[in-house]
Amino acid sequence: MVNKEIALDTEEKIWKAATKVFERDGYAGARMQVIADEAGINKALLHYYFRSKEKLFGKIFIEKYNKFFSTLAILADQDMEFFEKIDTVIDSYMEMLLENPEMPSMLINTITHHPELIDKLNMEGAQKIRGVLQSEAEKGNIIAVESLQILTSVVGLCIMPFLAKPIAMHIFKLDMEFYQEVLNKRGPFVKKAIRAILKP
Amino acid sequence: MVNKEIALDTEEKIWKAATKVFERDGYAGARMQVIADEAGINKALLHYYFRSKEKLFGKIFIEKYNKFFSTLAILADQDMEFFEKIDTVIDSYMEMLLENPEMPSMLINTITHHPELIDKLNMEGAQKIRGVLQSEAEKGNIIAVESLQILTSVVGLCIMPFLAKPIAMHIFKLDMEFYQEVLNKRGPFVKKAIRAILKP
DNA sequence: CCAAAAATTGACCAATTGGTTAAATTAAAT
DNA sequence: ATTTAATTTAACCAATTGGTCAATTTTTGG
Incomplete structure (x- = not known):
């Protein structure tokens, strides 16, 4: 099994970053790369945790x-x-x-x-x-x-x-x-x- | 000189189309191609009348x-x-x-x-x-x-x-x-x- | 310790984007 | 009628976009 704590942590970082970016830039204005940067992770990891921009939002x-x-x-x-x-x-x-x-x-x-x-x-x-x-x-x-x-x-x-x-x-x-x-x-x-x- | 009536007409068509699209989709969500289609003209003509998306908006x-x-x-x-x-x-x-x-x-x-x-x-x-x-x-x-x-x-x-x-x-x-x-x-x-x- | 599973990454891709350009068409001026 | 200027277009471009994938690293369970 996976390390739940770390997993949760990453998911949380994404959640916070995405929340911030979506609130600031709106859905259409938000960029997955910006969210990834804000969360300090790779963009591919975004899609690993949440399949698409729409689903994440x-x-x-x-x-x-x-x-x-x-x-x-x-x-x-x-x-x-x-x-x-x-x-x-x-x-x-x-x-x-x-x-x-x-x-x-x-x-x-x-x-x-x-x-x-x-x-x-x-x-x-x-x-x-x-x-x-x-x-x-x-x-x-x-x-x-x-x-x-x-x-x-x-x-x-x-x-x-x-x-x-x-x-x-x-x-x-x-x-x-x-x-x-x-x-x-x-x-x-x-x-x-x-x-x-x-x-x- | 150019035919002012026709020119004004095109500009007006663009104006109306752009207004509609910007209001519906927002700035970030709006697409220049959609505006051009809505106005029934070529996309390049948009940039001929209004230089950029930002200026038009x-x-x-x-x-x-x-x-x-x-x-x-x-x-x-x-x-x-x-x-x-x-x-x-x-x-x-x-x-x-x-x-x-x-x-x-x-x-x-x-x-x-x-x-x-x-x-x-x-x-x-x-x-x-x-x-x-x-x-x-x-x-x-x-x-x-x-x-x-x-x-x-x-x-x-x-x-x-x-x-x-x-x-x-x-x-x-x-x-x-x-x-x-x-x-x-x-x-x-x-x-x-x-x-x-x-x-x- | 090791093999399987999970997490993470860099490189990549096809589609879309705003914007350009050179050529063609149309209108104006002489 | 012909030159000139304005309008319109199709084709194109570089940059960006959301999304994928194979490979690598890390974690987990036995």
Whole structure:
């Protein structure tokens, strides 16, 4: 048998390198040679562990996003008061974004260019949260609008400063500290904003 | 001299074809041969009119996004009551998105991968609107938060359903008519939401 | 220690890529 | 009508790309 530790190590190095390169350059822009260099290994070894560029990308993508969506699912199931639940979701979302600012555009791009991957994502989390929103609206605790309007609002409010970062920093000539402060204050701001929006 | 009409026609065909392909496949994913085919011309003719892939992409990108941002600048200068101005911006933004749903992710991707193009964008529009927000906050007409929080909220609320469309339709198994209805109702929803958020 | 299995590599390949060029066609000018 | 300039094309090119393979090194199990 093979040395599992070393094998795992190499696989891990590839995983990290590929993640970095795919996130930075996108699928079409990524180069297998660049990934190999980044991992400090031979290009042929990439194909030895993961058969093709597509398979490598697909595996990384699915693992990363399923991890995120399963976190959402757990949150939605927790026994909490409604706004507490919303707050927890927002916190979790913001935390994830602070660590992976590229996730939203990555997700959108991938769904657009590799629609076959959608089916491999386990989206219970989003569905459960939508269910919660619908039942709250029926109870009259929040405004009566299609739950998608609310869902996209929460996500949009959380995501936008991350998406807009490079553009906003340039347009308004901001420095990193200033923008980081905006990002840090975003969570509390979104929580207040959502409360204001949802008030019946 | 050359026949200007025919020349313009060819250039226009290239322009349209390239716009379509770049929007669909992204810069890295786009192929000059595909653009040539789409335009119904020889690939060498692409390089005759636009010297390189980069130049072709840059010109199209700058023209399209400057047109949008200059619209914003005009709106910001109009003599209107504050919320009327906000509403007009939202309307203009939604209208643009309905016709060009790919613009947000295109903008973000381009800024990330071709940062040198930012400098060629004329962003007065955004700056003026930020100024308006700041002065309204000082007057106490709206909540006192960093104007970027508001700006990103307006944009995020408008954009999100367009960005999320392919994913949302799949997760929740929605049909096109249903989703179109959500998009059509988005403008009024965002206007109400922003009013609720901004109330001091 | 040794043979089998697994991991790793360098050299290579066919296909694709953006881009060029010289020749052919078409339009303009005199 | 003929020269000149602009447009268009087919063929070509060098570089890059994802991917393969035979050979070598390392690890493992007996």
